[in-house]
Amino acid sequence: MESRSDYVLGHSRQELERLEKQGQFLGRLTRDLLVRAGVGAGMRVLDFGAGAGDVTLLAAELVGPEGQVVALDASAEALSRLRARAAARGLGNIVAVEGDESHAATLARPHGFDAVVGRLVLLHQRDPEGALGRVLDVLRPGGVVAFHEIEIEAGMWSAPTFPLMEAAFRWIVGAFTHGGMPVDIGRRIARVFERRGLVDRKLVREGLLESGPESLGPEFMANTVRALLPAIVRLGLATAEEVGIDSLAGRMREAIVAGDLSFVPCYLVGASARAPM
Numbered sequence: 001m002e003s004r005s006d007y008v009l010g011h012s013r014q015e016l017e018r019l020e021k022q023g024q025f026l027g028r029l030t031r032d033l034l035v036r037a038g039v040g041a042g043m044r045v046l047d048f049g050a051g052a053g054d055v056t057l058l059a060a061e062l063v064g065p066e067g068q069v070v071a072l073d074a075s076a077e078a079l080s081r082l083r084a085r086a087a088a089r090g091l092g093n094i095v096a097v098e099g100d101e102s103h104a105a106t107l108a109r110p111h112g113f114d115a116v117v118g119r120l121v122l123l124h125q126r127d128p129e130g131a132l133g134r135v136l137d138v139l140r141p142g143g144v145v146a147f148h149e150i151e152i153e154a155g156m157w158s159a160p161t162f163p164l165m166e167a168a169f170r171w172i173v174g175a176f177t178h179g180g181m182p183v184d185i186g187r188r189i190a191r192v193f194e195r196r197g198l199v200d201r202k203l204v205r206e207g208l209l210e211s212g213p214e215s216l217g218p219e220f221m222a223n224t225v226r227a228l229l230p231a232i233v234r235l236g237l238a239t240a241e242e243v244g245i246d247s248l249a250g251r252m253r254e255a256i257v258a259g260d261l262s263f264v265p266c267y268l269v270g271a272s273a274r275a276p277m
Contacts, residue, residue, distance in 0.1 A: 016052045023054025025220040037146035037272035043114035045069045049121030053082030071096045101134040112140030119148040139275040146272040152183035158263035168221045175231040186269035198273035207264035217265045218252035
């Protein structure tokens with residue numbers, strides 16, 4: 001099966017574990033987005049690019065036992081992990097399907113989906129606007145869409161300045177954008193929503209304000225740097241010695257405590273809309 005995704009990090013055990021930790025960090029924001037969009041009890045939901053299933057599990061809890069979440073992903077390894085996680089939680093309302101957006105129409109029969117959702121998936125598509133358009137085709141009239149994507153052009157924020165976190169952000173962005181990742185995903189989503197005549201369109205930039213020794217931000221950023229480290233070094237963005245990956249999260253945490261820092265490691269765009277009736 002040829003993938004339409006440019007997800008460069010693969011689906012090794014280590015990468016799936018990283019995605020689960022990422023899910024723990026972003027879970028509160030994503031759940032809020034799904035609720036704002038209108039995902040609720042009894043709905044049939046498509047999770048596009050489900051990966052290891054963090055958004056699938058959130059949606060499954062929101063739709064309840066009378067609803068259903070269809071998790072669509074090109075990785076058999078990721079879906080195997082998702083099935084195990086769903087079974088461990090006793091969630092019987094999840095169906096995991098291997099494929100890409102070209103399979104969505106078949107899965108939608110006969111009545112379409114009540115909602116289409118995804119997180120950090122459009123960024124990795126070779127044609128993000130085209131992929132979004134194709135999955136929107138499976139929405140029933142009045143159905144809702146909700147995507148959570150990193151808004152690279154929004155940067156990061158800290159007060160006072162946080163040089164080590166700023167460096168990590170530059171390394172991550174440099175590695176991803178070298179492969180063509182869009183920095184303006186929010187604007188691209190907005191164009192598709194408008195062209196398709198969706199209503200109740202909302203695009204909100206949001207980020208987690210982190211501080212203190214218990215922050216999950218250092219691990220979130222350091223784990224991403226670790227996954228991208230070969231590309232970071234290959235592209236000349238930093239040497240392995242400059243990154244110091246094994247101590248990176250610890251050094252970030254020390255800086256947070258020593259400088260009484262507050263920071264937003266990255267911003268996401270929470271994009272939601274509704275298909276016209």
